[in-house]
Amino acid sequence: MLITMKRTRWCGWRLSFTAFVVVNFLPGGYSDSDPIENCKPKGGETILCNDRTEICRKLNLAVIYDVENYCSKGEVPYFNPAFICNCDVICVGALEEGAECSMNFANDYPKDLCGNGLDCISNGRTYTCQRNHMKPCVNRTIAYENAAADGMLSPGLLLPACSDIGKYGPVQCSTSSTCYCTDTDGNRLFGEAAYTEKDAMDCQCSLHWQRNDKLGLTEGMRCLSNGNLDSLQCNEDFCFCYNSTKKAIDQGPYHPTMMKLLDCYNESYHSPNYTNPCTVAEQLYLQQNPEDADSIAIGISLKPNCSLDGFFAAIQSHEENDFICADSNGKQIENFQFSVAEKPKMTCNCARRRHVMRQAGLDAFLPECCPNGNFKSRQTRGLYSFCVDGNGDQVGEAKYATEDIDCGGDCVE
Ligand SMILES: *[C@@H]1O[C@H](CO)[C@@H](O)[C@H](O)[C@H]1NC(C)=O
Ligand SMILES: *[C@@H]1O[C@H](CO)[C@@H](O)[C@H](O)[C@H]1NC(C)=O
Ligand SMILES: *[C@@H]1O[C@H](CO)[C@@H](O)[C@H](O)[C@H]1NC(C)=O
Ligand SMILES: *[C@@H]1O[C@H](CO)[C@@H](O)[C@H](O)[C@H]1NC(C)=O
Ligand SMILES: *[C@@H]1O[C@H](CO)[C@@H](O)[C@H](O)[C@H]1NC(C)=O
Numbered sequence: 001m002l003i004t005m006k007r008t009r010w011c012g013w014r015l016s017f018t019a020f021v022v023v024n025f026l027p028g029g030y031s032d033s034d035p036i037e038n039c040k041p042k043g044g045e046t047i048l049c050n051d052r053t054e055i056c057r058k059l060n061l062a063v064i065y066d067v068e069n070y071c072s073k074g075e076v077p078y079f080n081p082a083f084i085c086n087c088d089v090i091c092v093g094a095l096e097e098g099a100e101c102s103m104n105f106a107n108d109y110p111k112d113l114c115g116n117g118l119d120c121i122s123n124g125r126t127y128t129c130q131r132n133h134m135k136p137c138v139n140r141t142i143a144y145e146n147a148a149a150d151g152m153l154s155p156g157l158l159l160p161a162c163s164d165i166g167k168y169g170p171v172q173c174s175t176s177s178t179c180y181c182t183d184t185d186g187n188r189l190f191g192e193a194a195y196t197e198k199d200a201m202d203c204q205c206s207l208h209w210q211r212n213d214k215l216g217l218t219e220g221m222r223c224l225s226n227g228n229l230d231s232l233q234c235n236e237d238f239c240f241c242y243n244s245t246k247k248a249i250d251q252g253p254y255h256p257t258m259m260k261l262l263d264c265y266n267e268s269y270h271s272p273n274y275t276n277p278c279t280v281a282e283q284l285y286l287q288q289n290p291e292d293a294d295s296i297a298i299g300i301s302l303k304p305n306c307s308l309d310g311f312f313a314a315i316q317s318h319e320e321n322d323f324i325c326a327d328s329n330g331k332q333i334e335n336f337q338f339s340v341a342e343k344p345k346m347t348c349n350c351a352r353r354r355h356v357m358r359q360a361g362l363d364a365f366l367p368e369c370c371p372n373g374n375f376k377s378r379q380t381r382g383l384y385s386f387c388v389d390g391n392g393d394q395v396g397e398a399k400y401a402t403e404d405i406d407c408g409g410d411c412v413e
Contacts, residue, residue, distance in 0.1 A: 191227020194360030276310025377407035
């Protein structure tokens with residue numbers, strides 16, 4: 001049974017277990033004999049420089065796994081420009097907001113730099129460390145703080161999680177509803193969980209797939225529904241435990257028949273053949289429709305839409321020309337349904353958030369959805385009403401619920 005298990009999206013990469021796993025997802029561009037040449041930036045970040053770990057190893061430089069936590073408190077990392085791919089990191093003093101800073105250290109290492117989240121910005125003559133309003137994530141943080149200071153902090157306002165350089169961090173949480181994964185520009189990626197589970201969420205698998213999709217790779221690691229990497233990873237030949245903090249294999253490889261002996265095998269979550277419900281349904285569909293995997297089957301079954309965790313995606317074909325918003329087991333959520341004509345605008349983000357919140361017992365503030373599963377443009381929670389974006393997060397200012405508020409249309413499109 002296991003030997004005949006079909007290759008799935010996350011299976012079948014050419015594993016060499018001695019190397020860093022992610023290297024195996026890179027196309028054949030990497031050359032042992034000339035790593036430096038391959039690593040020169042081509043208009044920004046190169047594919048290979050994304051894999052700093054492996055490059056630094058080749059250059060016999062220290063591999064710093066966790067740059068964010070590398071320096072002590074009161075220090076920030078400075079990437080030594082003398083080494084390619086930011087291979088060498090030194091820690092320098094962190095300046096506080098408002099402190100004077102310098103942009104001119106061409107001949108020497110800087111002694112200190114603006115602390116995390118701050119940029120060295122000109123105030124006419126002098127430069128000081130400031131939060132950069134031009135960065136959307138920073139701007140939104142400031143809007144949140146201003147609302148709090150004005151006593152207008154409605155529960156729909158997102159306190160965004162920004163990275164040290166002011167881009168969006170991977171996990172965004174809406175107060176007392178759900179957290180979801182985003183790219184650095186704040187665009188939604190796969191992965192959502194109840195707000196109460198936010199501490200466990202890192203979205204590393206969603207980021208891994210974003211990178212793979214950019215590179216045109218169709219194989220990679222399997223995710224959990226919250227966007228984290230599943231610590232158990234299997235292909236048809238091997239299973240192993242992967243530790244996403246260490247970015248390394250903790251245990252294995254084992255033959256798939258011995259999967260259960262791995263410490264990361266979780267009886268309540270993993271099936272003995274490492275398949276999940278949508279993958280099973282997809283394999284069945286492909287067996288019934290071997291000729292044309294992309295056509296809509298007539299009279300047999302509809303092609304399941306699987307997500308990166310092997311469960312069902314939010315949007316599923318229903319009857320001819322119809323779609324439903326589904327839970328991760330493929331079951332319709334409430335009555336959410338829409339036609340093929342509406343599909344380009346549909347996300348089912350509201351339907352899914354309602355479902356995830358219900359599952360977690362967070363029934364008090366369920367968002368209001370349109371019949372097609374998108375958010376209603378105007379949401380009311382407690383004393384406040386506000387307009388929301390496609391993720392259900394507040395845009396603009398909140399008003400008292402008794403006041404009029406124009407959100408431009410009933411449903412967010
Ligand atoms: C920053 O946010 C304000 C609202 O708080 C908005 O008017 C402004 O356009 C934003 N600026 C940028 C650069 O996004
Ligand atoms: C992963 O590695 C980190 C750091 O070495 C360790 O603290 C953590 O317990 C490991 N996680 C698992 C699930 O083994
Ligand atoms: C196994 O998975 C369940 C549900 O995902 C989780 O609650 C539990 O803590 C996990 N057990 C171990 C030993 O990791
Ligand atoms: C894998 O196991 C699950 C349940 O344990 C079962 O429903 C499914 O049919 C199995 N799939 C394969 C390909 O053996
Ligand atoms: C599958 O689901 C995703 C996420 O809900 C959606 O973006 C995509 O359009 C769906 N694909 C099909 C073919 O319905």
